[in-house]
Amino acid sequence: MDLTETHTLVNFLAGLCIVVGLAGIVLPGLPALPLCWLGVLVWAVFGAGGWGRWLVLGVATVLAVGGTVVKFAWPGRALKRTGVPTLSMVAGGVLGIVGFFVVPVIGLPLGFVLGVWLAEWARLGDSRLAWPSTKHAVKAAGLAILIELGAGLGIAVAWMFGLALA
Template sequence: MDLADTNSTVTLLCGLAIAAGIVGVIVPVLPGLLLCWLGVLVWAIFADGGWPKWVVFAVVTGFAVAGTVVKYLWPGRNLKRSGVPNTTLLCGGALALVGFFVVPLVGLVLGFVLGVWLAERVRLNDTRLAWPSTKHALKAAGLSMLIELAAALAIAAVWGAGLAVA
């Protein structure tokens, strides 16, 4: 790979952005799916390859939009069915944000669990009843992450196939 060649440099940088996006889905520090999508957008704008790269970008955009929509709808529906209110999730998110800064990396997860448990403890006024709601919220967060990871990996696969074609 000749990095003096603009096309090679753009392709390498976009590949790194997509890889960082995939890591960002797993370790929620970076906006993972957005970073993957932006990597393909930059590739479509600046790399050589003609119109097939725009077809790749259109397919990738479809995966990004579908992944984002499904990431919120499916786990949210499961939480509604299990009776976990939105205020509980807001408390979990707020403590997750605090935990992220207090205990780097793992504080995000610990803060979310603690926030959901505390909110449910206050709402239900029973420690034993708060734990099932917390488990439902954790399952929903895990499902959301898996959906986003699947979309990011699909974006990477389509981009890789586009590299082979373009």
């Protein structure tokens, strides 16, 4: 790969941005779908590919916006039905991020579960009542990750089709 060629460099940077965005689905602090979309935007604006690159950018935009909306709406609605408050999810998120840095990688899910369970235990006053709420929160978080992963992979596949057709 000759990185002195502009199109090759643009393709490389776009691909790198998409890969980092996909990694951001499980790493805290990285905006996953916006990074994937940004990679396609850079490719569409600076790369070669004719009018098809704008079609790919349009597909990526729909997937990024749709994935973001669905990622928050669907699990959030499920949590409201089960009665898990937002504060418990925030507590899980905060403890998950702390856990990620205390115990790399596995600390994120462990901290999330512990944070939700502690918040629910404090709210409900009984550790046995806190566990069902914690399971619902973990399922909702897993669903949100799967939705975001599906949208991110869809963006990556659309970009690869654009590369192949360019």
